[in-house]
Amino acid sequence: MDNAIFQNIIRKLSETLSVQRLQHSLRVSELAEALASHHRADPFQARIAGLLHDCARFMGEKELLDYCRERKIAFDPNMEKIPGLLHGPVSACMAQEVYGCSDPEVLSAIGCHTLGKSGMSLLDQIILVSDYCEIGKKFSEAGHVRQTAWNDLTLAVIKTLKGKMIWLLTHDKQIHPDVLFAWNEHVISGKPVSRGMGRSGRKEGEGS
Ligand SMILES: [Fe+2]
Numbered sequence: 001m002d003n004a005i006f007q008n009i010i011r012k013l014s015e016t017l018s019v020q021r022l023q024h025s026l027r028v029s030e031l032a033e034a035l036a037s038h039h040r041a042d043p044f045q046a047r048i049a050g051l052l053h054d055c056a057r058f059m060g061e062k063e064l065l066d067y068c069r070e071r072k073i074a075f076d077p078n079m080e081k082i083p084g085l086l087h088g089p090v091s092a093c094m095a096q097e098v099y100g101c102s103d104p105e106v107l108s109a110i111g112c113h114t115l116g117k118s119g120m121s122l123l124d125q126i127i128l129v130s131d132y133c134e135i136g137k138k139f140s141e142a143g144h145v146r147q148t149a150w151n152d153l154t155l156a157v158i159k160t161l162k163g164k165m166i167w168l169l170t171h172d173k174q175i176h177p178d179v180l181f182a183w184n185e186h187v188i189s190g191k192p193v194s195r196g197m198g199r200s201g202r203k204e205g206e207g208s
């Protein structure tokens with residue numbers, strides 16, 4: 001049953017995404033599922049979120065802005081200068097509208113996979129990290145983050161956010177406040193990871 005769901009999603013994605021983008025999505029999905037199993041999150045949610053995280057990535061900048069305005073998806077006015085970043089929230093909206101995903105935890109992870117946000121769930125963190133360091137990413141830091149993610153997911157999130165910010169600073173790009181919120185929360189406050197309920201409705205740490 002689950003496999004039929006995944007195959008259906010992959011078939012639909014292949015109609016809009018480039019081969020490279022689809023391959024990336026499959027790798028994110030695979031890593032996210034494995035990390036979810038390892039960290040006792042829900043592997044099904046992680047696999048779906050990984051598959052769908054970039055489902056709107058085929059859209060151009062104007063299309064993303066128009067889509068947000070038409071659907072009344074709220075966005076920071078600064079995003080008008082960097083509309084590519086809207087592909088997170090737009091992918092979340094499309095996951096719901098086009099792919100029939102109604103799981104709020106999955107939609108949250110898709111929506112914040114690029115920037116992070118304040119109060120990230122375990123699933124949010126897994127998708128953020130998996131997107132950054134899936135096996136196809138060849139820059140050296142990706143390998144380090146990938147290794148770290150198995151032992152210390154919070155540290156992997158910190159490394160991911162740091163890597164993103166270093167790139168932005170190096171290229172004189174603006175840093176979206178959501179990245180800073182996520183960074184500050186993880187680095188300064190040491191706020192514990194908020195755990196999602198998972199598809200089974202079980203809380204992290206509870207018996208089956
Ligand atoms: Fe993305």
Ligand SMILES: [Fe+2]
Pocket residue numbers: 024028053054131
């Ligand atoms: Fe991605």
